[in-house]
Amino acid sequence: MKLASIHIYPVKSTAGHQVHEAEVQPWGLADDRRYLITDERGELLTARQEPRLLACVAQVDGGSLTLTGPHAAPLRVTPTAAMSTVAVGRTPVELTDCGDDAADWLSGLVGRPLRLKWLDDPTRRPVNPEYGRPDDRVSLADGYPLLLTSSASLALLNDWIVETALERGEEAPQPLPMHRFRPNVVIDGVDTPFAEDEWKRVRIGAVDFRVSKRCDRCVLTTIDTSTYTKGKEPIRTLSRHRRWDGKVWFGINLIPDVPGRIAQGDSVTIL
Template identity: 60%
Template sequence: MRITQLNIYPVKSTRGREVDDAVVEPWGLAGDRRWMVVDGEGDVLTARILPRLLTVRATPLGEGRLRLDGPHAEPLEVDGTQADERVTVQVWRSRVEAMRPSTDADGWFGKLLERDVRLVWLDDPRRRPVDPEYGRDEDRVSFADAYPLLLASTGSLQQLNDWIVEGALERGEAVPEPLPMRRFRPNVVVDSEEPFAEDGWTRVRLGGLDFRVVKPCDRCVLTTIDPETLEKGKEPLRTLARHRRWDQKVWFGVNIIPDQTGRLRVGDPATLP
C-alpha cells in the first residue's frame, strides 16, 4: 500500500486542500483545522447545516496566518498571532480556549452565512485532549471532530460505489456517478485493494511514522452534500446504512493518532506491523 492523497482543512468545514507532503504534529497534520467558525455563543458551526462553508478556500500562510477566498467577497488575510481576545468555544463535547483575531474575518464569514459568527484560531492545540475512551492522557487534537487524523482507502470507496450502483439498479434508477473521496474529508488516503481492511487494523506505519488506529469513523449528513454544487442527496448514508451499520451508526474510514512526528509524502509506503 502507498499514500495516494494527503489533505488538510485549514478552517473546519471549509473546502479541503490536497497537498503533496505534510508535517505530522501530535494533534494532526500541520495547518489542519486550527481555525473554526462559531456562533455568538461560541458553539461550533459546520457545513452539516451551513453548506456554504464548503465554498470557502482557506490557504495557510504560516503559523497563525490565513488567506480566505470565497464567492461572496474579496479575499481576506487574517493573522491569529496578532489576536488579543481569548474566548471559550464549544466543539461538540469539548470546551477549549481559542483566540478571536479579527472582526473583519467575523464579518467576512457573517456575510457568507448571513448570521452573526466568529472566526477563531486554536493557538495552542495542547489544550484539547482526545476522547479518553480511545486515546491516552497525552493525546491531543485540533478542531477536528475528535481525533488527529482520518484515514480512508481507495478499496473501500470502490466497494461503496459498487454497492451504490447495485442499489440503484435494484430500485430501477439511473446509475449515479461514483462518489469522490472528498465527500469523506480524509487526511490520508491509501490504495488498499481489500475493502474495509482498515476496520481490523490496530496500527499502521505511514512513511516512517507509526500511528495507532483507534476506532472506525461514524459518518454524518455532511457526506451527503456535494461539495461542488452544495446539493443534498441520500448517498452515501443510504447505502452505508444497508452494508455498514452497527451501534446505530454508519461507518467509513478510521481515526488514527500519531505516535511520532515527522513528514508524510504522497507515494510513501503504508504498512502494517
C-alpha cells in the same frame, strides 16, 4: 500499499486542499483544523448546518491564514487577543477570536452573523480517553488527529451505491469523490475493501500511528460540494452494508506515536 494523497482543512468544515507532503504533529497534520467558525450564539457551526461553508477555501502560508470565496475578495486573517470558550465535541476549548474583518467576510458568505476562532495552543484539547492515552491531543477535528480512508473501500461503496439506485428504479449516479469523506490520508493498494477496519497500527513512510477507532459518518458526507445541497448518499447505502451500533462507518481514525513527515507515494505498512 502506498500513500496516494494527503489533505488538510485549515478551517473546520470548509473546503480542504491536497498537499504533496505534510508534517505530522502530535495533534494532527500541520495547519489542519486549527480554526473553526461560531454562530451568533458563540457555538460551533459546521457545514452540517450551513453547507455554504464548503465554498470557503482556506490556505496557510508562513503561518498566516487567507480565506477565499465566491462572494468577496480574499482576506488575510489577523487573530486578536480576545479569548472565548467554545464547546468542540464534549470538550470546552479556549480559542482566540480572529477579528471583525474575518467575521464580516464569513457572515457575508453565509448570510448570518459568524465569527472565526483560532486554536493558538493545540495541546489544550485531549482525545476521548476511551480511545486514546491521557497525553493524546487533537486540534479541532471531530475527535482524533487524522482520518485514513482507502481507495478500495470507496470503489466498493460506489458499486453498492449504483446497486441501490438501480434496485429502486433510479438512474445510476456518478461515483462519489473521496473528498466527500474529508480524509487526511488516502491509501492505494489495499487488497480487500474495508480491510482497514481491522488494522491496529500502521506506518506511513517513517511515521507510526495507532488506530484509535473506526470512523462513524454523518450527514456532512451527503453534501454535494458543487451545489451545496444534501442528498441521500452515501448514508443510505452505508446503512445497508456498514451499519452497527446505531451508526454507519467509513474510514479509521489515527493517532501518531511520534512527530515526523509524510509524503505522497510513501509506503504504507500494517504493523
